[in-house]
Amino acid sequence: MSSQERPPGGEFPTRRGGREHPRRRRHGVRAVCSLSAGLLALEAIWPELAGAHGISGLASLPVPAWLFAWAAAIVLVVSFVALSTLWSSPRLQQREVRALARVPAALTPLCGLIGIALFALVIYAGYEGVPYYTANFDPTFIYVIFWVGVPVASVLTGDMFSAFSPWRATARALRWVSRRLGVTRTAPLGYPAWLGRWPVVGGLLAFGWLELIYHDHDNPVTLASLALAYFTLMLIGMALFGIEAWTERGDAFGGYFNLFSRLALFEVRDGVLYLRRPLSALADLEIEPGTVALVLTIIGVTTFDGASNGVVWNTIGPHIQSVFSGLGLGPTPADELSDTIGLLIALAVVGAFFALGVRGMQSVSRRFPYGQLLRGFAHTLVPIGFAYVLAHYFSLLVWQGQAIGYLASNPLGRNANLFGTAHWHINYNFIDSTAIWYVQVAALVLGHVSGLTLAHDRALSVYRSKLEAVRSQYWMLAVMVTFTCLGLWLLSDVNT
């Protein structure tokens, strides 16, 4: 079955595609995909070919790491040319889905039960387990499996967190029980439109600050207490504004994972599993207040995480810290304050790059105000945000993620062996650092090519002439190349 729905189009008077012959369109898409894949493969092979040209930068790389930034830029430029010439009408602005299968009704409550059980384990391990971050279940589960693993799983499978969300499952269970008892009530308040996705932005900033800046961030008791507080806050929000309304906009993690799940090929709606065209769900993104800030926050927080371990911040940071120490603050608050300033600088730099690109696009045609362009092209940053997250945390996921094997058997760190896996250990030979680097480069390049594709498709639907569309995309190309080079520099700065 195939169905077509009109997207909530945004603010532009969009030009719909689909007049071209379908076969020719497929040829165009295939050509762009094969060209990008070929260039990626070439880029992966290139260091081997150039192996004799000397070594610097990353110890295990045969060419300087900055050459990868140049190669990535070439890939983006070629993708830009290929998109401009082969992708001549908008294809992602119209949503097309195909039903695959019906999801069993029992699956949602089952996933909810698993989510609640894991949440209960986090709380129990936090308060009852040993206070060492390597031996306790909580830090690895929250910072690796939840914070990094769930976004990756969301991109692969769709919005799976909405089924596992413990607060949503609890609220739905309470609603079910109250209906059984004959008590039916509607949400007393409507979700305010002006609030949009700002709670998600606030939640992500708070979590980013906790993870990257707060000195006691891996204390299991702190983590369990914060998890309980968040759980309570979510239940209050859902009681006031309704379960679904609050889950989509008020739940920081739900909103964050949902944003990445739009990169997936699958979606579940009304109990049916659908297959959708790649990237089409992002073109469909409702641009509510706070959406632009949300995508910039995702990139900015990851940028700061990378920069905070690199040479630039390790040189500037201590100077700012000494200023706060001079004001009479202790070393810990001074360190946290200087890092908070660093986080704000990273957010400002990322925001400034995007703002500059949009200003440039505005100079191409005066028909669209700056704010409208900013909102209209914000969705193009989502694949970049995911690319940054994957590239930056991939090593954490594949190495530290293995720890969950033995922590599951011994969550409290008290010599238990529930599933017989307590003797497992982290195998650092599972993947070497060179392979990790290639995965990081591939993730960044693919993410930016996806962003470029989304921007190109939106430009075709927005601008009247080819000239305006092409010129506007020169600016987006500059933004994408900048973010790619910045991402690779941050990664290499950490690794070297």
Added chain:
Amino acid sequence: MSRRARVLVVLLGTSIVLALAATGAGATMLLYLLPALALAVPLLLRRYPGERRLLALIAGRSKPRRRPGARTTSTARPRALVPRGGLLIACSLAVRPPPRLPITS
């Protein structure tokens, strides 16, 4: 480009240069950011490198293409070369028929 955008460029550029100068990471970071600069500088000067060629490529692709090997055939209907009307009567009555119709007209 508007005044605000230029101020943004100057602020961004200055802060990056200051950060690089302060940390001594200038040369390395410059190598990384060189492709971005190579793209951004012409754009800030309102130049779009390769734009004409790209538009020509787009225009070339948007023209309908003929399948290779397809023969060109005339779509005009073949004209009947038989005499009709008055000419038919004249032909039948004439001792010596009138001159033949030209093959093409």
